[in-house]
Amino acid sequence: MFEELKESNLFSKFKVLNKVKENDVVTSFYLASVDKKVLKKHKAGQFISIKPITEGDKSSEVRQYSLSMKPGEDFYRISVKREDKGLISRYLHDNINVNDEVEITEPLGEFILKDNNKPLVLISGGIGITPMMSMLYKAIEEGRKVKFIQAVINSNVHTFKNELRDLAKKYDNVDVEFFYSKPLDNDKLGEDYQFEGYLTKEWIEKNLSKDEEFYFCGPLGFMKMIYDALKAMGVSEHYINYEMFGPSADLSKM
Template identity: 65%
Template sequence: MKKFVCTVCGYIHVGDNPPEVCPLCNVGPEYFKEVEEDNNEEVSNNILDKVQYKRFIVDNKEKENDVVTSFYLKPVTKEKLVSHKPGQFISIKPIKEEEKSEEVRQYSLSMKPGEDFYRISVKKEDKGLISSYLHDKVNVGEEVYITDPLGTFVLKDSNKPLVFISAGIGITPVMSMLYEALDKNRKVIFVQVVQNSKLQTFKKEIKNLSNENNNLKTVIFYGDPLESDKLGVDYDISGRITQQWIKDNLPKNGDFYFCGPLGFMKLIYDSLKSMDIEEESINYEMFGPSANLANI
C-alpha cells in the first residue's frame, strides 16, 4: 500500500491512491504527495515542515456585511510574512486550550500581496464549526494557528485582458488578484454577483478601486435588490448572470478567473466553453472537495 501526505494539514493517508477529500481539511487529491518507502520519514518531515502552523494574533476584526467578517492577522513573533501569490489561501485552526477540535479550514487571502498582515474574509455558515468559532469567539488580541500561504489557483502572467467573476464569498481570492492586476496596469473586467447591498462584500473597497483605476470596469449584479438599493448607484444589473450576458459582454480573447457556488461556476464554465474559450484561459477555485467542471 502507498502512503500519501496532505500538503495542507499534514494528514497521512494509506491506500492505492490519495483520497478524494482530505478528512481533516477538505482539500482534494491534488494537494496530496506520495511518500516513497525508502525515505518515508525524511519526506514526511519535509512536507510537514512546509505546513507547520504558526501563532498569529488577530490585529483587527472588521465586519464587511451581515454575514462576512474580515480578520487581519499578524505573526506573534513579529517575523516577516511569507508573501502570498494572489489567489492563495491559508489553513487555520483554533488555539484556545478548551477547544479540543482538530478541525482545519482554508480561507483565501483577500488583501493586496506584500502587506505586513494577512487578511481572511470569513462567511459565517449556519453549521460551520470554524466560521462560527471565528465570528463568535475570536476577538482582537487573541491568537490562532495558521499556515503559510498555499494553493495553485493563482494569477498567471499574461498580456490578455483579465476577467474576474465571483459570486458570494467566492470574491475573496479574486479580490487579491484584482489588486495585483491593477498594480501591473492590466485591463480588467470585474464582475460580482450577490443578492443585494446587505450581502455585498468589499462594496466600498471595489468602488474606490474603480474610481482610482481607468483600466478597471466593474459590473455588479444584484439578484434580489432591496428597496433602498439604487440601480446605477449600488448595482448595475438586476437579476442573475446568464449565459447570454456572458456571450454578449465578455471578451473572447481574455483570461478568465472565477469562484463561487458550484452551480454558478458550472454556468460560467459552460458559457465560456460555448464561446470556444481555450481551457488554458479558464481558471477557477473550488471551495470544498475539488472537482472538474467539465465532468459535472
C-alpha cells in the same frame, strides 16, 4: 494533506490586528505574526489554513481561507462567511477579537494569477470574492486591464462593495459590475448595482470576449454556468481558471 497539517509544525501564531464586519454574514480578520517575522508574500489567489479547534465534543477539520488583500502587505487578511454549521467560521465570528491569537499556515494553493498581458476578467459569486480581490490588486499593480464582475443577493451581503468602487474610481484600467439577484427596496439600480437578476450565460456571451483571460469562484452551479458559457464562446481551456470551495470537481465533465 489535511491530516498531515493537523499533526505538523506548519502552524504559527498570529495576532488579530483588526476585525471588520463587512456585511451581515462576512467578517474580515487582519492578522500579523506574533513573532513579528516578515510575512511570506503570497501569490494572488492563495489561501492559509487555520489549525483545527475543539468545541465541546466536536473537533473541526483544517479549514482554508483565501487571502483577500494585496500581495506583499505586512498583514494577512482573511474574510470569513459565518456558516451556522461551520465550527471554525462560527468560532472566529463569535469568539475571536482584536489581540486574540490564531494559528495558521503560510500561504498555500495553486489557484494563482498567471503572468499574462491579456485583458483579465474576474467573476465571483458570494464568498468566492475572496481570491478574486487578491488577484485584482495584483493585476492593478501590473497595470493590466481588468473587468471585475460580482454577483450577490443584495447590499446586506455585498462584500467589499465600497473597496471595489473606490478601486474602480482610482484606476482607469479597472471596470466593476455588480449583479443583485434580489435587491432590497433601498438598493438603487445604477448606484448600488448595475444589473438586476442573475448573471447568465446570455449576458456573458453578449458582454465578454473570447480573447480575455478568465478566473472565477463561487457556488458550483454558478461556476458550471460560467464555464459552459466560456466554452460556447470558444475560450481556450488555458484561459479558463476556477477554484472550488469544497470538494474538487472538473467542470468539463459535469
